Amino acid sequence: MLEKINLKGKIKKDAYEKQFTKLSENLGALQRELRDADVPVIILFEGFRGSWRGLLINKIISALDPRGFSVFSASKTTEKQKQGPFFGQFWKELPAAGQISIHHRAWYFLKNEHTVGDKDEASEWYNISYEEINTFEKELTDEGYIIIKIFTHLSAKQQEKNLTKGFQTSGSQWESLTPGGIEGIDYKAYEKVYEEMLAKTDMAYAPWHIIPMESKRVGIIETLKVLIAELTEALNKHKLQKAEQGRKALQKKNAADETIPDILSTYDLSKTISEKAYEKKYKALRQKIGELQLKLYEKKISTIVAFEGWDAGGKGGAIKRLTAGLDPLGYKVNPVCAPNDWEKKFHYLWRFWQHIPAPGEAAIFDRTWYGRVLVERVEGFATAQEWHRAYQEINDMEAQWTKQGIIVQKFWMQIDKDEQYNRFKAREEDPDKTWKITAEDWRNREKWDAYVGAVNEMLYRTDTEEAPWTVVEAKNKFYARLKVLETMIKRMEKVLKKQEK
């Protein structure tokens, strides 16, 4: 692949300057159009060391309005970030709608440096597959992100020249603030790795563009042309899609779904325990979970607990009892409402990536990312295509967390329709609780059956071994609270036991 690239091209200074000015103006105008259209863009630079990536980025951003882009570098990845899931930092660096994120090396670099370059202790962390990368990029482009991947290419001879002489003779050309020399750079070894990378990750939704950087001028002009062509295409596609959306909304999707079993109906809601027996058991469990929290903290094992359930299903009460025995510095409860205007400017999973717990800590979610396949599905806020796709996207996200050693546990608080009615009424009549109940709760209730279908499908499609669902029979609140605590304790103990081996 790389061999076929013509590196011989040249361009005269005058011609270069003229072209550069014209192309810069085009790119600036495109940026404004993309901003107005709310299209988010990710531009990625990977390539041989010494191939003027820094210079290239500076030339490109000189054409852009600084209000519209940010520059990131994977060479700045911190030790703390390496304790979290691999893609965590990149989720946080996603551009908002209408913005551009420019990456001076990113996920490819982290993977490849591990393959060729310096090994370090966290080598397990870098060990992701090209399939995982493709999945990550696919999930972004599915949600409307534009990904443009630039590979900067040059010959071994030119690389040596640049790395030994070039960087000393010019103050405005850098190798990412750490101007290393040629020492230890094995061109052939990198070339092999890059060939594989280019072959395995050159996808229609996120293709590679190989830029000849043997001559700086040629490389700059070529990069500008690539960006302009790609962004123009993206913009046209975006306009087309917008136009089509109206038409599509009319055609109700009627996919021949496979039969989803009625999982919820298999749970026996008559399960109960007396208050007195509860009090006694609860005290012991509360103390136990506090001890386990400290052990997990010492071993730096993090936990993510997800609560979903019917309105008035007892999520809040269960969370309160779960956390009463925990050191408040070691956990955080994240209540999830409808996304605000800022959050809406991102991929729908972005906001949950902001709350990944620090090593050894716990993040408890009061409602979760499953909103996509529950309320957004039932209310039609997500298209059928979007929520169908979401099961896999969510499984992928949770797999990334568990791969990093995070305990993921999900609870569905199950009550029946009559019990919900009784609880709504009780809330309305209690002056201290009436703020808890709104007209929206009553409206949601009318869609009970649609929700049953959505919950069953969610349980069916996203109950995985590493990130399991536990349906909690929550008609009796004492029974429910104990079941949540017991489930958590069992999982924590199992993980600790496994660690000790």
Next chain:
Amino acid sequence: MLEKINLKGKIKKDAYEKQFTKLSENLGALQRELRDADVPVIILFEGFRGSWRGLLINKIISALDPRGFSVFSASKTTEKQKQGPFFGQFWKELPAAGQISIHHRAWYFLKNEHTVGDKDEASEWYNISYEEINTFEKELTDEGYIIIKIFTHLSAKQQEKNLTKGFQTSGSQWESLTPGGIEGIDYKAYEKVYEEMLAKTDMAYAPWHIIPMESKRVGIIETLKVLIAELTEALNKHKLQKAEQGRKALQKKNAADETIPDILSTYDLSKTISEKAYEKKYKALRQKIGELQLKLYEKKISTIVAFEGWDAGGKGGAIKRLTAGLDPLGYKVNPVCAPNDWEKKFHYLWRFWQHIPAPGEAAIFDRTWYGRVLVERVEGFATAQEWHRAYQEINDMEAQWTKQGIIVQKFWMQIDKDEQYNRFKAREEDPDKTWKITAEDWRNREKWDAYVGAVNEMLYRTDTEEAPWTVVEAKNKFYARLKVLETMIKRMEKVLKKQEK
């Protein structure tokens, strides 16, 4: 002060439980009222080790809606944070309007641990004064933040008992996830430090409340009572102020200001340089500043550059030329617009603290925190009291930065009214630039004289030795760009020279 506190109190279990339930309900209701009133609250816990702070916090948050608070701990301060200004992390942890931030130890702890406890390499960093703390708290309360400071007190005997036995016998009582023993804890030494702290920082706007924690039950009840009393008062005050605001707006403030010199008129706008001479000089300076950037990066010296100036004064062009020679991974341009809805929920300086550069890097601001004394003053978005106070607040903030070794440089891009007119017209007539000019620009122009007064006062009051203003004669853009570069280079060289000594 501490000696006078009665530590002997007791309370029976039944009475405690009854009171706790009632007070919890009150606190929960107050939280909802404060949320509706958009009042931000900071609750601080400091005190002897082993005084059940963790337990106390857990009891309090059990009464609160998790959507309304966050818990922070200064024992989690990272090494990275210690490379930035002392109060930087606390600015980031400010609650939004209507929210509560709970601190399990905060700025007092960081200062005091340095005085009594473990010393570490960054000891210079901890060395802040009580005056600096008072200033920080004053600036927050001036902007409507409520600060409640709780000091947890207990006897030496009880402390020993708690730290040797108590923490092992109960899983639900912690010393901030790191259950250290009694070893090395010198009660007397801490007592002395705390006495001084309580004496010097017990201010009317942020008073201390000493809570006897000899008995856990008494301490919990007392703390709840203090919180309820303080928050009720804060709420009443808030309502009163709201009612008064209408009246006050009618009385136009007519303060007898001291005479501010017309600083702007002393600059000679006829200064000029030919394009050819500029091109030659510029190339050398661009290379020079790139070299200096790398040196500062290696020495971990950060830079903050602030650009203010007339509309069409050439800020954007100057920033572009300033950064063209810089490695894009080492700087970030932060364009500042009017605060968005989320930013409006915080102290007006909060959003700038989000952009403190990492060690060795540079943050360039295209418009700045001086908006408070420029556009907000002229347009009446800030009250006279608010913008009068802002000069000192801004000087304090910049002093905190320079104290941490950050280079702070501020530029005012100066043109005259005729030149602005010409540039506006030119922009309107150029199809590639017409997006740069809006009706608002023309409206601002009508207030030219008011702005002159505001700019003069800003330059007069905030031109400090460590964070100086440079007025740039910007009628000739070539001259202006060179002056910006030369000024920056001179400052960078001076700082580097000083370091070498």
